[in-house]
Amino acid sequence: MSKPTDTLQVSVWRGAEAGEFQVFDVPRLPSQTVLDVVTYIQRNLDETVSYRFACRVGMCGSCAMTVNGVARWTCRTHVDKVVGDDGRLELAPLANLPVIKDLVCDMRPFFDKWARARGYFSPTQTREDDFARISPQSKQRKNVEAGIECIGCGVCYASCDVVSWRPDYLGPAALNRAWTLVNDPRDGARLERLQAIAGDGGCLACHTHMSCTERCPKQIAPTASIAGLKRATALATLKGEL
Amino acid sequence: MSARTDTRLWLAQRISAMVLGACVLVHIVTILYAMHGGLTAAEILARTHGSWTVAAFYAVFVAAVAVHAPIGLRAVLAEWLGLRGAATDWILLLAGVALAVWGFRAVWAVVA
Numbered sequence: 001m002s003k004p005t006d007t008l009q010v011s012v013w014r015g016a017e018a019g020e021f022q023v024f025d026v027p028r029l030p031s032q033t034v035l036d037v038v039t040y041i042q043r044n045l046d047e048t049v050s051y052r053f054a055c056r057v058g059m060c061g062s063c064a065m066t067v068n069g070v071a072r073w074t075c076r077t078h079v080d081k082v083v084g085d086d087g088r089l090e091l092a093p094l095a096n097l098p099v100i101k102d103l104v105c106d107m108r109p110f111f112d113k114w115a116r117a118r119g120y121f122s123p124t125q126t127r128e129d130d131f132a133r134i135s136p137q138s139k140q141r142k143n144v145e146a147g148i149e150c151i152g153c154g155v156c157y158a159s160c161d162v163v164s165w166r167p168d169y170l171g172p173a174a175l176n177r178a179w180t181l182v183n184d185p186r187d188g189a190r191l192e193r194l195q196a197i198a199g200d201g202g203c204l205a206c207h208t209h210m211s212c213t214e215r216c217p218k219q220i221a222p223t224a225s226i227a228g229l230k231r232a233t234a235l236a237t238l239k240g241e242l
Numbered sequence: 243m244s245a246r247t248d249t250r251l252w253l254a255q256r257i258s259a260m261v262l263g264a265c266v267l268v269h270i271v272t273i274l275y276a277m278h279g280g281l282t283a284a285e286i287l288a289r290t291h292g293s294w295t296v297a298a299f300y301a302v303f304v305a306a307v308a309v310h311a312p313i314g315l316r317a318v319l320a321e322w323l324g325l326r327g328a329a330t331d332w333i334l335l336l337a338g339v340a341l342a343v344w345g346f347r348a349v350w351a352v353v354a
Contacts, residue, residue, distance in 0.1 A: 165321040198245035200326075204252040205317075230252075237249040 005087035008079065010037055012049060013092040016099045021090065022046075028087060034074035035063050038091065038103065051103040058217065061153030065103050066092040071158040073217045094158035096171075110154050113170045118196045119177035122189035132186045140183040147180045147225045149218050156212035156222055168201035172212035172222035175203050179225035182232055194229075194236050203229040251313050258310035265303040290352045297353040304345030312338035 008028050011021040024041045035053055042049045053063035058076040065074050068082050068090050083089050097105040114120075125132070134141050156172035157163055163171050170178075178197050181187050197203050203226045212222040236242045276286060290296045312334040319325040319334075 162321070195245045198249045200248060202245070202248070204248060233245075233249050234253055234256075237246060237253065242246045242249060 005085065008037060008083060008087045008089050010041065011088070011090045012038070012041065012102065013099075014049075014102055016101055019099075019102075021092075028079065028083075032079045034065075034067050034072070034077045034079060034082065034089070034091070037079060037089065038065075038074060049103070050101045059151070061151040064094055064153045064155050064158070066090075066095055066158065071095065071155040071215055073153060073155065076217060094154055096158050096160065096163045097154065105154075107154060109167075110157050110171070110173070111152070113174040114152075114177055116196060117170045117174040117178045117202075118189055118193040119174050119181065121181060121184070122187055122192075124186060124188035134185060140185060143183040143225075143228060144180045147176045147220055147222070150176055150220055151218065153217065155215050155217055159211040159215040161209050161211060162205055162207055166201060166205065169205050170197060170202055172206075172226065175206075175229055176220060176222040176225040178203075179228050182229065191236070191241060194233050195242060197229055198233040198237075198242060203233065206230070251316075254309050255313040258306040258313075261302065261306040262310055265299070265306060268299070269303065287352065291354070293353055297349060300349040300352065301346065304342060304349060307345060308338045308342035311341055 006028050008026045010024045010026050012024060013019060014022045024045050026037050026040050026045075029036075035056060038049070038051050039053075042051065051063070051065070053075060054060040055062075056075045058073055061073070063074045064071060066072075067074060067077055070082075071094055072082075074091075079089070091103060093099045093103050093105040097107065097109060099105050150173055152173060154173070156176075160169070160172055162169045175197060178193055182190055182193060187193075206223070206226045208223055208227070210223045213220075213224070216222065233242065315337065316326075316330070316334050319330055
C-alpha cells in the first residue's frame, strides 16, 4: 500500500445553482474531520468560502454537506474515512435543496415540508390536566422511541431518490416526524395528519430504496416509519376514516 | 387528487400485485408443465376450450393487469417525465380499459 499524501486536494463548490468546483491544497493531519478541512480553507486560504456549522460535535445537524458524492455530517466524518491515498476530497452543498452560496443550501423547503406533514404536536390537554401515562413497553411508545432522535440535518432528504424525482414529495424526515406523532396518544390531530401525509407526494410515494435509512447519522430508519404510515393510511382508508 | 383516492389507488396497486404474483407463478408453472411433453398450440386449445377454471383464472389475471399497470405507469410518468394531472389520469384510465378489453378478448379466444 502506498503512503497517504500529506496534502489534500479539496474541490469545493463555489457559486449558487450555477458555479464550479475550486481546488484548494490543505495539509492532511491526524484525526482531521471534513469540517476541519473546510474551516482551514476559510481561515487560511479563502475567507469568502461560505459554509454552515455550529456545535462541531454531532448535536446540531447544521454542517451536513455532500462529501465525495454522499450526504454526511462533516463534523463527524474523519478525512481518513472518506479520502483515499490520492488525497482527493470533493465538497458540495446538500442535494435536493436550493443552493444559496458555496456549501450553504436553503433549508426552507425541507422545514416547510415538516409543517405540511403536520410534523408538530397538537395538544389535547391543558396544564390543569394530569400527566399522560404511557407505558415505556407499549408498541406506540417504542415506535416513537425509534424515530424521535431526529435533529433535522437533512442528510436523508438529500439522499432520497424520490425527492429528486418529484420535488413535492414530503421526504423521509418530515414523514418520520409525522409517524412519531401518529403514535403519540396525547396528540389530537391524527386524522388531519394522516390526510396530510396520504395525498400526492406523501408516504405512498416512497419506493423503499432505503437511502435515508442507510445514510441517517443517527441510525434512524425513516423507511420503517414511512412503512408504518402506509399501514396507518391504508387502514384508515379501509375503515372509511380518510 | 384527494388523500383518499390516492390511498385507494395505492391499495389497489398492492392488492393487484399480490394477485399478479400468484397468477404469474401458476401461469409459468402450467406452461412449463404443459410444454414438457411437447404439446402443440392446437392440442392446448383443445384442452382449454370450455374450461371454466381456465376462464376464471385468466379473467382474474387480466383484471389484475388492467388495475395494476395503469397505476404503476401513473407513478412512472409522474416521477420520470413530470406528467401528472387530470389529462394523464384519463389517458391512463383508457389504457387500463384497453388492457382489459384485449385481455378478456384473449381469454375468450382460449376458452370459447
